[in-house]
Amino acid sequence: MSIPDEFDAVACSLEADTKQKYTALLTDFEKSLESYWKFETVDGMFKQSDDSTDEYKFDYLKEDFGRLLSWEETFAKLDELNSNAPANECYKVFFLARHGQGYHNLANSTYGNKEWYRKWSELNGDGKIVWGPDPELTELGVSQARDNAHVWAEQVKKGVKLPTVWFSSPFRRSADTLINTWESFVDISTIKPLIMEDFRETIGVHTCDKRSPRSVIAAKYEHLGFVIEDGFEEEDVYWKPDYRETIEEHGIRTNRAFQHIFNNCEDEVVSITSHSGAIRAQLLVLNHRPFSIGTGGMIPVVVKGTKYEKGE
Incomplete structure (x- = not known):
């Protein structure tokens, strides 16, 4: 894991009106559902949710993932929250992981943000390395x-509970990060990580954010135990060379993915391996402060979900 740098800062930043735009889209999205969950962060559990924590100096690897309580106290608190919650409330711990350095990250740092966004991000490579x-x-x-x-092994000794359900972006850099992080703890073929389109990186323009065909993903990962969600198209029908998804649009599809988790998973400890832009959208949906994550980094969040019926 690397401490966030100037490139990561850009990837996690929000415009002044992003939350307002997201809220407007969210209102329409919720109206389309018969029932829906609203999400928020439970503060006081991890340092990353505290505004006083400097994201550019904080190293969760050296600070017990940022926990403010012992792991025993953390999960006792989670159990207490769920035990006392009304029927329409649910609490989970999300471990939001960013993939390790990919070749596009290497190119970005080589050419700098200005040149990356001006030229190189729209190409597949530079003749030396391939990133798209x-x-x-x-x-x-x-x-x-x-x-x-x-570090997970160290935290297990200190009492952390391992996730019991795993999700991945469909990109190779995320699935491979999941494998290299978790294969020493669990049998990948048994846990069956679910590959979901909605956990992919910001869509459009950048070639590194165009995914492989479904058949290629299936050939590499299904025999290992990964499951590809239903309705996953063979070709990447969402990526376009001339339009890049806005942060608030990214937030809506992230919200849709979280709706799936809260509707279909009783698991209290959830692992999601994705991308810097995806984590930016995830924190937006959870109303968590923006927090920059270096390549290979991770942020834990205690999430409260409250379920509403249409019209409430």
Whole structure:
């Protein structure tokens, strides 16, 4: 894992009116559903939710993932919240992981943000390395995922509970990060991580954010135990070379993914492996402060979901 840098800062930033625009879209989205969950963060559990925590100096690997309580106290609090919650409330811990360094991250840092966004992000490579579509992890990216595995092992000794359900973006850099992080703890073929389109990176323009065909993803990951969600198209029908998804649009599809988790998973401890832009959208949906995550990084969040019926 790396401490966030200037490139990560851009990836996690929000415009002044982003929340307002997201709220407007969310109102229409919720009207389309017969029932829906509203999400918020439970503060006081992890340092990352505290505005006083400096995201550019904070290293969760060295600070017990940022927990403010012992793990025993953390999960006792979670159990207490769920035990005392009314029927329409539910609490979960989300471990939101960013993939390790990919070749597009290497290119971004090589050419700088200005040139990356002006030219290189719309190309597949520079004649030396290839970063689009659907780039692989670099050697550093693999080692960052394995660093996470070592720290998880340390936290297990201190009482952390492992996730019991796993989700992944459909990109190789996310699925490979999941494997290298978790294969020493669990049997991937048994936990059956679910690949979901809605957990992919911001869609459009950047070639690194165009996914592989379904058949390619299936050939690489299904025999390992990964499950691809129903309705997953063969070709990437969402990516367009001339339109990049807005943050608030990204937030709506992220909200849709969280609706799926709260509607279909009784699990209290959830692992989601995705991307910097995806985590930006996830924190927006959870009304958590923006928090920059370096490649291979992770942020835990205690999430409160409240269910409403249409018209409430």
